[in-house]
Amino acid sequence: MHALVFDTFGGPEVLSYREVADPAVPPGHIQLAMRAIGLNFADIYRRKGNYVLAGKAPFIAGYEGAGEVVAVGEDVEGVAIGDRIGFADVPFANATRVTVPLERAIPLPVDIDFEAAAALLLQGLTAQYLVEDSYSIRAGDTVLVQAAGGGVGQLLIRLAIARGASVIAMASTAEKQALATAAGSVHALGYDEGWPDKVRALSAGGVNVAYDSVGVTLLDSLAAVRSRGTLVTFGMAGGAGTAGRSALPHGKLENRRRWRSLGFSHRSAATVEPGRAAVPGAARGYYPAAAHRDLRALGRGSRPCPARRSPLLRQDRAFARMTPVLFSRPRQATGTL
Numbered sequence: 001m002h003a004l005v006f007d008t009f010g011g012p013e014v015l016s017y018r019e020v021a022d023p024a025v026p027p028g029h030i031q032l033a034m035r036a037i038g039l040n041f042a043d044i045y046r047r048k049g050n051y052v053l054a055g056k057a058p059f060i061a062g063y064e065g066a067g068e069v070v071a072v073g074e075d076v077e078g079v080a081i082g083d084r085i086g087f088a089d090v091p092f093a094n095a096t097r098v099t100v101p102l103e104r105a106i107p108l109p110v111d112i113d114f115e116a117a118a119a120l121l122l123q124g125l126t127a128q129y130l131v132e133d134s135y136s137i138r139a140g141d142t143v144l145v146q147a148a149g150g151g152v153g154q155l156l157i158r159l160a161i162a163r164g165a166s167v168i169a170m171a172s173t174a175e176k177q178a179l180a181t182a183a184g185s186v187h188a189l190g191y192d193e194g195w196p197d198k199v200r201a202l203s204a205g206g207v208n209v210a211y212d213s214v215g216v217t218l219l220d221s222l223a224a225v226r227s228r229g230t231l232v233t234f235g236m237a238g239g240a241g242t243a244g245r246s247a248l249p250h251g252k253l254e255n256r257r258r259w260r261s262l263g264f265s266h267r268s269a270a271t272v273e274p275g276r277a278a279v280p281g282a283a284r285g286y287y288p289a290a291a292h293r294d295l296r297a298l299g300r301g302s303r304p305c306p307a308r309r310s311p312l313l314r315q316d317r318a319f320a321r322m323t324p325v326l327f328s329r330p331r332q333a334t335g336t337l
Contacts, residue, residue, distance in 0.1 A: 062093030139164025149176025
């Protein structure tokens with residue numbers, strides 16, 4: 001097979017497209033001929049050495065994609081050669097062949113194409129656990145979404161609205177605010193001074209839940225949450241920072257009370273309810289079910305964010321396009337073969 005590999009950490013120039021050995025297909029696994037591969041900012045972190053990578057050099061990045069089954073391992077039932085399968089959180093995806101554990105194999109509905117699946121699954125499952133597991137959004141809730149113009153941000157807006165909530169979106173540019181509005185947010189605000197006060201005014205004293213993946217905005221997000229509300233942090237894309245000092249627990253009495261009465265959530269995307277992932281069969285029952293809900297809710301009609309396509313052997317160019325806009329734009333590329 002061929003894969004996009006790198007032997008050392010660095011910029012897009014360390015990537016090369018070369019022939020490598022075909023992966024094995026152990027029991028409980030299937031192998032896909034890849035048709036579309038998701039490209040995420042996390043792949044940049046892995047290429048630069050910021051994240052731990054599975055395996056050893058030459059490294060193959062990529063954790064999301066979709067393709068057709070070309071091999072089936074022992075002890076696999078319910079999957080046949082030629083089936084259309086998507087996956088997320090499976091390593092070595094930037095290749096023409098990928099081996100996928102059965103519990104991570106997601107049969108694609110007939111009306112969802114390979115590119116939609118590759119673009120939606122990782123971010124969609126992230127958004128899904130945020131609105132169901134980290135905080136269970138209810139009809140009538142008011143929700144604050146940081147980085148709302150990004151991939152996860154736009155999906156969060158759409159899933160929150162599907163559950164009957166209204167959304168206040170935060171984004172750094174007018175272009176991204178327009179994306180958030182198109183996704184369905186009631187208000188789309190920029191990061192002007194005093195924005196937490198604006199959010200509280202728009203939400204009758206504070207939002208029920210704030211989703212923050214930026215980090216530097218964390219304390220200001222706290223200031224925008226009502227008493228006994230919930231703050232969910234799921235990333236530090238902008239760094240930890242020092243902004244929002246007034247929201248620290250040692251600030252005003254009002255803020256100290258808000259901190260003490262706040263529900264605080266920081267959960268991994270791999271976390272599921274007790275028992276759901278205790279055995280492969282249970283994991284397989286939960287993971288594809290959640291993915292199917294996301295695909296059907298988000299995959300029809302329009303893409304969640306702008307997409308660009310690159311052949312796998314030119315994916316270094318896609319990485320080069322993404323690197324300068326890290327932390328400032330939605331995902332721009334879905335690699336195709």
